[in-house]
Amino acid sequence: MRDNRRFLRTHSNARRNRRRSLLSAAFALTLGAGAALSFAGAAHADLPGADPQLTRAPYLTDATTTSVQVSWATSTQSRGQVRYGPPGDCAAHSVTSTALGSPITVGTLREYSNTVKLTGLSAGTAFCYRVYTGSGTDLLGTLPTPSSTTPDAANSTAPFTFAVLGDTGETTNSGVDDGSVNVNQANVHRLIGASGARFVVQTGDITHPGTSQTQYGDLNQTGPGVSSWFGPSYWAGTGMKVPLFGTVGNHSMTPTYLSVWKQPTVTAASNGVFDLVTYPSYLGSSQIDYPTTYYAFTTGGVRFYLLDAAWGNSNTGNATGGACGSHCAIYEQDAHAHWQPGSAEMQWLQADLAAHPTGAKFAFFHFPLHSDSASEPSDAYLTATGGLEDVLRTGGVDVVFNGHSHIYQRNTTNPVTYVTGGGGADVNTVGTSGCSASDAYAVGWSYSRSRGTACGSAPVPTDDAQVYHFLKVTVSGGSVTVAPTNSLGQTFDVQTYPLTP
Template identity: 25%
Template structure:
């Protein structure tokens, strides 16, 4: 029997050897690496514009495979005679165009080093910022709590685009909660990038701040883990004063200039490296804010924006929610003393606007118009009674206007004491976004609603001579 088994084994060994030699070898699955593997790269996200200055612009996009990066650009869509390349294999493409001319229109395409164009036609263009300190007309749109993939989000977007028409938008800002409900990369794609890619992202540079929902992507709170969340992965923001202001050394908060406006973009939710927050007077962010404001006293206008409002009775209650209370009691005096003219926030899914006020840090019941209002005017500047513009001085801290605009996507809700006593105008029924228009010593803010109407507006002017007050005319710029 043993001899029979040995004979069978002897006969089978060659057959097994042959079978082993002819069996296909399984190759390891390789990552898609674009041209190196003969796979065509496809555009998954963008292009979108970041870190704009008078002489530079950062262009970002995402591809499905690893590829090298090229941006071709020029002064006309049929003459893209300049280019910037990056030979690194990446799927998150970040290219900064330098040595540009201020206030200049550039057309561009995005692609790879094989000169494959992923996107680029006459609708792919941008304008560089005006020279810092210049007084030409600039427009900045502000979207709060936008990323929920709702009908309201689309309607607000469309009405902002309709308002612009052929007018250019120098930049747009986000006041947080940019992708509901957890700020994941997939939510950013579906509820932010996909919705704004055709009308806004590829033309107008974006300067965002995070909200609490943008932090839900990562469960840990230490500041050194913040860069792991999708918000910080998806945006390129100035940390070294590249766009104006004092270097912050973090993308959590930063500053920049557009013409004669200085902007502070702040983080009202995340902790800094020491574990302190925006309401901690000895915290890193507050110390930076003080330095930045002190270094920019020469700017004609100063605007600050972040997510959590100091005053609201919309979907959130600034009397009861501890974060809002701490910001009001411990932080906003720093901004008022530093000469901030306008503060924009989101979080509450409504629109609310104060008059020009100063020194009010208490609860709603503590509000006293005679004590805290610098001006009793509505500032509508439309010929109606008591509608003169707010008048301020460049060299004095003459009060601040506070705006809550958190209904560019999420919408509705109010507390029992709605509207807040400090508010001149409040609306929780219609969504909208704010449009800031500044020319020289005149600032206008308009709330553009999802129904196409301008629901609220006000005008502020600086350094107008007293003897000129009686000659103010609507839609006229005043100078010294």
């Protein structure tokens, strides 16, 4: 439920203008040692200093200890090239794609997507790179050279930090969607870039209300629902240096997701799936092809499980959602598709958990195990006896991170669960239908009433910027610290847990 907040205008003009001023004053990202990139204060300006052919800034996916993928888009078609190496020798190696850039349509423009895999890297080691056209044009122009660091080895004991966020990619700013900058999301992206996170895990619904190349966007085109992720105020800076791992959500059900967020190496290494899968009819739904993403990797002694717990809103068939009602019809379909005893994903997960009987484990997926949002409530199908929650518990998973509900919530369950759905999409209320006993801390916002909501020990937010957030997660010395950070840069509800040895 949106409480008609997308169309509200009256309450937020002053707040929006104040946020724009904050963004213009603060929006700087460090891309390499000693070098800073500042974005222009005007909403949705081109990336200053970049070559005009660059339409989508380079971003990183499929990061392993020895390789990473670099993707970007241009207005002209060529074979993409990346020059890379260790700091101080960033052009030590060069790799050129074997194919021309793949045509995509963004808004009204034909653009060309390029992806190049960098190899020969070392675990836990910094590297730097620049992207070029096949003819040798430096697409970053006068911008500083981006740098990143590969994940640590599986058995490393060195401390490391990563970020978690969910439900992002919306141009609505404080309840108003007029195509201007979503300052809350812009600040969250900026803060992730400055957090020291080695990588980010996105828990689904990376763009709203759906998934298209236009919604992902580019550095130039603007408007409601346009460039809500790759616009210059958003992932364009942070994505150059922080690799992203993700999974699908109920708003990600098109092949576009697979083409943008390729993860072939980590998927193959874990015998997972990152592909378009045909699902038969369940409970009267239509047979349908959906992007399906589940895979795992280990870094720093922790096994990361990225799972597919999602289903499209428009294909619920005869599902009723049980006692939960219509909000949970997609949960019921997801349970039939993914979490029956004989389903492919359930079998894969149980086998991988059995193959890793010791050590710390984190799980990430979209539908929430426990949520006090009225419109995106707890998924009773996943928490039922023998369901996904039981499988994760018996498999030794330490912490679960979910999205879908556009709130923040921490639950004192076993395993501990978080809902982190405040990454950029319009945030929702929490606790309006009551707060559950396991809800230790939760915050939300009502745009129709222009006020915050809270559960557990949380103070009631006085500004929606206190609800937009990401999680900064640090693994160190046999424990993990989760530090939620709101879009104002303030940490809250910081918790530390021991990890399974």
